[in-house]
Amino acid sequence: MKVEGWTRRGFLGSAARWTAAGIVAPQIVPARALGIGGTPPSERVNVGVISCGGRAMAESRCYTLTDKCHVVAVCDPWESKRLRAKQTFERHYAARQRSGAYNGCAAYADFRDVLARADVDAVYIATPDHWHVPITIAAARAGKDMHTEKPLGVSIHEDLAAREAVRRHGRVFQYGAERRSTTAARHAIELVLNGRVGKVQKIYVVSPASVKGPVDDPVLPVPADLDYDLWLGPAPWAPFSAARAISGGNGNGIFHIYDYAIGFIAGWAAHPLDQVQWWADNAGMGMPVTYEGTGRLPDDGLFNCVIQWDVECRYKNGLVMRFMDNQTAQQQDIPGIRDSNAATFIGTEGWICVNYSEVQMNPPSLRNAVIAPNEIHLDRSNLGGGEYVEPHHLSWLDCVRTRKDPVGNIESAVRSDIISHLSDICVRVGRKITWDPVKETIVGDETAARMMHRAVRAGWAV
Known part of the structure; x- marks a missing residue:
């Protein structure tokens, strides 16, 4: 068609x-x-x-x-x-x-x-x-x-x-x-919000590193059952190939080619950054205002997203969130990290780490901590039982009927995703960048500010 x-x-x-x-x-x-x-x-x-x-x-x-x-x-x-x-x-x-x-x-x-x-x-x-x-x-x-x-x-x-x-x-x-629809993660963020680890002194966010793509990726005929022009949509035109458009094997280029994504600095990091933003939104922290760090881009091959990164994201009150890939994190001594996708809150009286699959805490007594009725409670989205996927989708359907804002609302999603973009931009320009949260723009760096926008194919501008 x-x-x-x-x-x-x-x-x-x-x-x-x-x-x-x-x-x-x-x-x-x-x-x-x-x-x-x-x-x-x-x-x-x-x-x-x-x-x-x-x-x-x-x-x-x-x-x-x-x-x-x-x-x-x-x-x-x-x-x-x-x-x-x-x-x-x-x-x-x-x-x-x-x-x-x-x-x-x-x-x-x-x-x-x-x-x-x-x-x-x-x-x-x-x-x-x-x-x-x-x-x-x-x-x-x-x-x-x-x-x-x-x-x-x-x-x-x-x-x-x-x-x-x-x-x-x-x-x-x-x-x-x-x-956000897991009981353990919600409780962990509530503990941090209610001071159970004391004053938050530092935050670590870890995400899987991105990968290099194949150097040899031959152009192939477009499969008969694919509308390739529609698949590309707003992205620049490019010849069809397996690594570009077919998942698995040498594929998954949709995650690692800059025309279609910015890599796992956003794709996988969305999970732990969203947990941090859940805390920040309810703690009145907003989002970090300066970003400074280093990273590595592929030196060859089809994929061209940032592979590794180590960025200090600083809030206006001076609190630092250190955001890095899992390969870089292996060289650090970060409390609680059990898998490659996690956020750790370090406080004056303990720490809490929200891994993808579990929550770690110190002191261990935090597991038995109860949030009193008059303390901060986060919205729950555990309709239908289960964890992760089912309650997240079922609670959305309930919100469609009631017109209530879901637990993963657009404002919070925008803030956490912008953290990924600002971290990516600071790595690409190779210098510290500053974010104005009121004007919602990068200030003092015209080159970096231009990178807030993407060129799109004619007819697909948003």
Whole structure:
């Protein structure tokens, strides 16, 4: 399908063509017919899943755990992926009908066809990083709520544009940093906020390092089932190759090629930085205002994101957050680090480390500490039981219905993602940079300030 202009008129035009051609969206049958708990359609959130790769399908299974949600559309420029996703959801719903048949999940190549549907209430956006913000903004303009995967944008400008669109259009936004929906992590941040480790003296954030790409990456014919121009979207045109666009093997370039991402300094670091920002937002700390450090870029190969980094991010009160990759962290003596993705708060009376998989504390008695009713409590998002993924998605669906701000709101997502971008920029320019949190811009360095923006292909500007 030929891609239309990047405008709301394009969405409405799609809907008009369907009507003129006598084509309508798949009929949403009553919940009683689906056998999903008798929830009437008016009380159910209809979701479109945008991108059908491995992570998208692993996470979107959560929408089949409740009768208050129904996946009515899937979307991916890879035909094979979207058809497989369609089959997955239809098989699930068919199993819950007396007839044993169901064909009400539509499959699209173009996300704008999903957004043009009046019956779609919300979308889960799990695309490559360079599509996160453009689709978030398009969804907001189309009146859809969204759960957007981390990291947020591929530039600071994109992050700020996403926040403006979400708030302007009154949308419910959930950020895909699901550690906020774990009981242990929430309790750990509450302990820090309520002074159980004393005054915070230093923070360490560790993330997996990025990787070098293949030196030899031959150009290949575009697969017949891929709309490659749509896959590229706002990114610069580049020839199709395995490492660039196919996951696995020499692939995963979508995480490590600067046209599509800024590497694990954002992709994996989004998790521990989000935990720190959760604390900072509730402690009145804002975000760091100066960034200074070193890093390493690949000297050859297709991938060109920062591989290793060690950046001191300093808050306005002088507190330092040391942000580094896991290979650099191995040379340090950081309390509590058990895996390659963690945030450690060092206080005058102890420390707490929120790892990806667990929480470490010292003194050990902190594990039995109770947060009193009159102390600081963070929002909970543990609907449906479980940890991480399920409550994060299910609580978002609940917020879509109640219009309450989810635990991973847009403001906090923007701040934590900007920390990644500022750290990346300071490594690339090789000097200290200063962030003005009021004007939301880099000050005193025109070169660094220009790096807040990305050039995009004609027609895709946000």
